[in-house]
Amino acid sequence: MPHQKLVQSDSCARDPCFNSAIETRIFHSAIHQIGISMTFRGNTEIYGENEPAEYLYKVSSGAIRTFKVLSDGRRQIGAFYLPGDIFGQEVGNEHKSSAEAVVDSNIVAINRGALAALAARDGRIARQFWALTATELQCVQNHLTLLIMTAQERVSGFILEMAKHSRDGLEIELPMSRQDIADYLGLTIETVCRTLKQMERCSIIALPNSRHIVLRNRVALSRLDA
Amino acid sequence: MPHQKLVQSDSCARDPCFNSAIETRIFHSAIHQIGISMTFRGNTEIYGENEPAEYLYKVSSGAIRTFKVLSDGRRQIGAFYLPGDIFGQEVGNEHKSSAEAVVDSNIVAINRGALAALAARDGRIARQFWALTATELQCVQNHLTLLIMTAQERVSGFILEMAKHSRDGLEIELPMSRQDIADYLGLTIETVCRTLKQMERCSIIALPNSRHIVLRNRVALSRLDA
DNA sequence: CGACCATTTGATATGGATCAAGCGATGTGG
DNA sequence: CCACATCGCTTGATCCATATCAAATGGTCG
Numbered sequence A, B: 001m002p003h004q005k006l007v008q009s010d011s012c013a014r015d016p017c018f019n020s021a022i023e024t025r026i027f028h029s030a031i032h033q034i035g036i037s038m039t040f041r042g043n044t045e046i047y048g049e050n051e052p053a054e055y056l057y058k059v060s061s062g063a064i065r066t067f068k069v070l071s072d073g074r075r076q077i078g079a080f081y082l083p084g085d086i087f088g089q090e091v092g093n094e095h096k097s098s099a100e101a102v103v104d105s106n107i108v109a110i111n112r113g114a115l116a117a118l119a120a121r122d123g124r125i126a127r128q129f130w131a132l133t134a135t136e137l138q139c140v141q142n143h144l145t146l147l148i149m150t151a152q153e154r155v156s157g158f159i160l161e162m163a164k165h166s167r168d169g170l171e172i173e174l175p176m177s178r179q180d181i182a183d184y185l186g187l188t189i190e191t192v193c194r195t196l197k198q199m200e201r202c203s204i205i206a207l208p209n210s211r212h213i214v215l216r217n218r219v220a221l222s223r224l225d226a
Numbered sequence C: 001c002g003a004c005c006a007t008t009t010g011a012t013a014t015g016g017a018t019c020a021a022g023c024g025a026t027g028t029g030g
Numbered sequence D: 001c002c003a004c005a006t007c008g009c010t011t012g013a014t015c016c017a018t019a020t021c022a023a024a025t026g027g028t029c030g
Helices: A004-009 A021-034 A112-121 A123-147 A151-165 A178-185 A189-201 A218-224 B004-009 B021-034 B112-121 B123-147 B151-165 B178-185 B189-201 B218-224
Strands: A036-040 A045-047 A055-061 A064-069 A075-081 A098-101 A105-111 A171-173 A205-209 A212-215 B036-040 B045-047 B055-061 B064-069 B075-081 B098-101 B105-111 B171-173 B205-209 B212-215
Touching: A021 A055, A021 A105, A021 A112, A021 A123, A055 A112, A064 A178, A075 A123, A075 A178, A075 B123, A105 A112, A112 A123, A123 A151, A123 A178, A123 B075, A123 B123, A151 A171, A151 A178, A151 A189, A151 A212, A151 A218, A178 A189, A189 A205, B021 B055, B021 B105, B021 B112, B021 B123, B055 B112, B064 B178, B075 B123, B075 B178, B105 B112, B112 B123, B123 B151, B123 B178, B151 B171, B151 B178, B151 B189, B151 B212, B151 B218, B178 B189, B189 B205
Parallel strands: none
Antiparallel strands: A036 A105, A045 A098, A055 A105, A064 A075, A064 A098, A171 A212, A205 A212, B036 B105, B045 B098, B055 B105, B064 B075, B064 B098, B171 B212, B205 B212
8 A cells, every 4th residue: 555654754764865754745745736636436537557647646535546457357456545645656658557536536636747847956856756656666565465475464464554544543444345455455355354254253353334444453463464 | 577678668768757778778887887796606695684775786697586584484586687687776775675596696786875876967877776666666566466366377477577588588498496486476386387287288388397498389378378 | 115236144166275295307425 | 337315396185265156134325
């Protein structure tokens, strides 16, 4: 799960080649100055695979998923982006994934060309711009590690990721469906359900309803995640 | 599989924010000028997880694997680096994986600080420096896609990747063991063996010996890879 | 209230893991 | 030069985690 805050608080902050908290703030305020605010209803497309990547997006509210659909219809969700996260940064000129709003969402769109122009004049902006790719890399690598693990480990990994985004780190409001979670973790809906249920039986979590998870035993949960 | 050539020939080349073939050449010649050549025997460590990332490395000959070992001993190979590839680029100041020579290898080590200094004076170098992260991202994303597929698809994906590195794209010399392949694909040795054998039975590939694969039917192979 | 869709739960099937030999190179010492 | 130990690979038999198929439940909206 991409997460701008990670960049500030993690190892990256110490790397002279990367960003600092101050630069991050400058960058985000630049985004809001040159960006255009937009609204998307849940389950609507923001951009499609192979489309030219003209814009970068910052999530103001809601949740976004990026994904690829394989030839046989299987869907691989690459990431979920939550408020504060930036998505749409690509390696080339084209989007390598599609992006959809998971629920009704507000996002700020920033023209990549305009941002590049700013970056050309301000090294701090340039560093932040590049740091997006680095953050992305970090997230994909974590995701990769999840995919070689057992169902239990994947689900606990997912819950712990989501918990980082929640206010208190204990109560999680899931914007996404079971199918979304399954496609993110490379499992089926049924396995996700059963695994969650089993964790509930062990009093590791509580499931007041299908979109709400409460952490009851974080230590046990972390243990499940290898 | 990271692959500098990818950066030149792929979509990235068209992105003004990224590199061009000329810049790539300038970058690589800079590496050879400020880099120190080193030799590693097969199965020896180049760097370990969490060590400070002082150097960047370019493979001259041989093959390198980067990997993480999970708490329970499972090993996840993140990538194989073959001649021409650059590895050791990290998001922060520390290596997030360990690196080992797969077979006896020659590599050129470049001080990251020295490269950063060059980059500060030459935007072309800076772009290339950053493009490394982008290339890495691209590769991890491909790897991620492999891991949600069936054993057959993973193995064919792997073979096709390796074929890109071979001279004629048909005859593949594998530097790595079955265990390495298994740990890269998230499978067991036995499954890798059986899958290869089955492809041989279908005349999709030939296996003159365990380290040599010959593509007999590339179309059928690509079809297996979703 | 009834239709609809997401989620849960249950029963069964299966792909890949695990366990266990066998085999074929490579190397070592007698 | 040949037994023999070693190590990586292959092959076979069995098991199990997760997928698949099927049905029940429950929440939401007209």
